[in-house]
Amino acid sequence: MRAGKACRAWAPVRAGLAQFGLLVAVSVCGAAGAAAQPALQLDDTGSEPRYIQVDDQLFDAAVFEAGVDVQGQLRVQPRTAAPADSSNVERFLAFDNITFGGWDYGVVPVEFDASVTPTQRAMFMRICQAWGRNAPITCIERTSQSGFLSVQKQSSASVPSTCFSTVGQFRRLTRVVINLGDNCWADSVVFHELGHALGFQHEHQRPDRDTYLSVNLDVVPDNARYAFALLNLRDPLGPYDFLSVMHYSAGAFSSTPGTPSMVPREGYMSYATSMGTSREPTGLDHEAMANLYRVPMRRLSFTAPLQGARTQFSRTDFLDAMERLHAFYASRMGLQRDGGLSIGGGPDFLGIATWIFDVYLAARSRGFSSEQSFQMVAADITRTDEWRGKHPGESPLARPGFTPVVSFDRQEFLQVLQQLDAFYRSPEGLQRPNGLSIAGGPDFLGIAAWLFDVYLNQRLSGASPNVAWTRVTDAIRATDEWKARH
Ligand SMILES: [Zn+2]
Numbered sequence: 001m002r003a004g005k006a007c008r009a010w011a012p013v014r015a016g017l018a019q020f021g022l023l024v025a026v027s028v029c030g031a032a033g034a035a036a037q038p039a040l041q042l043d044d045t046g047s048e049p050r051y052i053q054v055d056d057q058l059f060d061a062a063v064f065e066a067g068v069d070v071q072g073q074l075r076v077q078p079r080t081a082a083p084a085d086s087s088n089v090e091r092f093l094a095f096d097n098i099t100f101g102g103w104d105y106g107v108v109p110v111e112f113d114a115s116v117t118p119t120q121r122a123m124f125m126r127i128c129q130a131w132g133r134n135a136p137i138t139c140i141e142r143t144s145q146s147g148f149l150s151v152q153k154q155s156s157a158s159v160p161s162t163c164f165s166t167v168g169q170f171r172r173l174t175r176v177v178i179n180l181g182d183n184c185w186a187d188s189v190v191f192h193e194l195g196h197a198l199g200f201q202h203e204h205q206r207p208d209r210d211t212y213l214s215v216n217l218d219v220v221p222d223n224a225r226y227a228f229a230l231l232n233l234r235d236p237l238g239p240y241d242f243l244s245v246m247h248y249s250a251g252a253f254s255s256t257p258g259t260p261s262m263v264p265r266e267g268y269m270s271y272a273t274s275m276g277t278s279r280e281p282t283g284l285d286h287e288a289m290a291n292l293y294r295v296p297m298r299r300l301s302f303t304a305p306l307q308g309a310r311t312q313f314s315r316t317d318f319l320d321a322m323e324r325l326h327a328f329y330a331s332r333m334g335l336q337r338d339g340g341l342s343i344g345g346g347p348d349f350l351g352i353a354t355w356i357f358d359v360y361l362a363a364r365s366r367g368f369s370s371e372q373s374f375q376m377v378a379a380d381i382t383r384t385d386e387w388r389g390k391h392p393g394e395s396p397l398a399r400p401g402f403t404p405v406v407s408f409d410r411q412e413f414l415q416v417l418q419q420l421d422a423f424y425r426s427p428e429g430l431q432r433p434n435g436l437s438i439a440g441g442p443d444f445l446g447i448a449a450w451l452f453d454v455y456l457n458q459r460l461s462g463a464s465p466n467v468a469w470t471r472v473t474d475a476i477r478a479t480d481e482w483k484a485r486h
Pocket of ligand 1: 055057192
């Protein structure tokens with residue numbers, strides 16, 4: 001069982017965005033208690049995410065408040081001018097220019113809390129698969145990834161609904177939460193909340209919503225008005241869809257029975273009672289999801305590095321790259337391998353050495369960003385026979401050429417990966433019967449810590465392979481785990 005910290009109770013408070021008049025619920029949840037061994041701190045990613053809740057949608061508070069770019073994933077900018085408004089709808093909040101990249105290549109590593117029953121797990125996976133009808137979405141079991149979706153069932157008497165979710169993978173290498181209390185396990189609700197987890201906002205909070213319906217705030221209690229705030233998180237939006245599984249029904253939050261809070265405008269009256277009643281995604285929902293996840297495979301838009309050349313690297317960088325590679329191996333856009341970077345229960349060392357050392361490291365050294373560098377990896381994988389064989393008729397991605405500042409012989413790193421795996425198993429090492437595998441997946445943290453942090457940086461500072469390897473074993477012998485075994 002994972003030893004993550006529990007979230008504190010969710011309680012609506014006026015905070016953070018009060019200047020916008022937005023009622024939000026803010027909560028602080030513990031970050032991932034990701035794989036306990038070796039005891040590593042993620043230097044710049046393990047900070048505890050603080051959420052801003054808008055209705056049942058959770059956003060990264062730091063991104064929301066600062067309007068800054070976090071790892072290129074989610075960009076938020078407050079509107080500088082009040083939007084033109086000819087309607088009677090009070091504006092609570094509007095954001096522009098928010099783009100969202102979604103989970104890496106549509107692959108969502110999922111971890112269920114112990115309280116989620118086998119039947120509920122099966123239902124969740126079935127609904128995830130159904131979201132993949134048109135979009136390349138795949139839910140996989142989390143092995144030891146630091147970035148994953150945690151399915152939990154918290155409940156609290158003070159919380160109006162226990163069905164809520166973060167919107168997309170807002171931050172990398174972090175546990176993000178979808179909460180499905182016992183009242184949430186209906187198809188329509190799981191589709192809706194998982195829609196959020198995959199990156200969707202509410203249809204009725206689209207910025208062009210007022211073209212299609214009017215909101216009657218007179219019947220909406222003050223503390224629920226935030227649920228009609230306008231947001232713009234999705235690109236492109238596609239046609240407005242009253243029947244979307246992400247749309248609320250006409251009476252949502254109405255305090256007056258029989259009086260709707262949302263009324264379709266002229267020309268759309270046929271949706272007056274049917275809006276928001278879908279039990280499953282519409283064709284337009286599926287199309288929008290496909291559009292969201294097709295993005296990573298569009299032509300690369302860069303030719304030059306965004307940053308300066310470098311010869312020093314952080315472990316986090318490679319941890320992130322390996323998790324991306326694992327996702328691309330598993331993705332329907334990528335190699336479609338069920339085990340991702342695992343072969344026969346063990347890590348695919350050749351894959352890691354080839355793509356992370358040969359291509360990713362080289363691109364990073366040239367000054368390409370982590371995002372750009374991984375796109376290089378993906379582009380090169382699309383040029384392999386394996387990818388072409390699995391994607392007949394599709395064009396491989398082209399990528400710019402470059403001269404690496406740092407390059408090593410792949411064979412050397414392949415050998416060190418195998419040595420490390422053996423040392424993990426051996427009597428004089430960590431005595432782990434599965435070596436560098438955790439739950440059938442690569443031990444991402446172990447590889448990042450010893451191979452990238454220690455070995456690579458030793459080699460970059462001029463140490464010989466032998467000396468660098470000795471530093472690795474010395475470092476492992478200094479861990480509590482090693483000491484406990486010896
Ligand atoms: Zn929702």
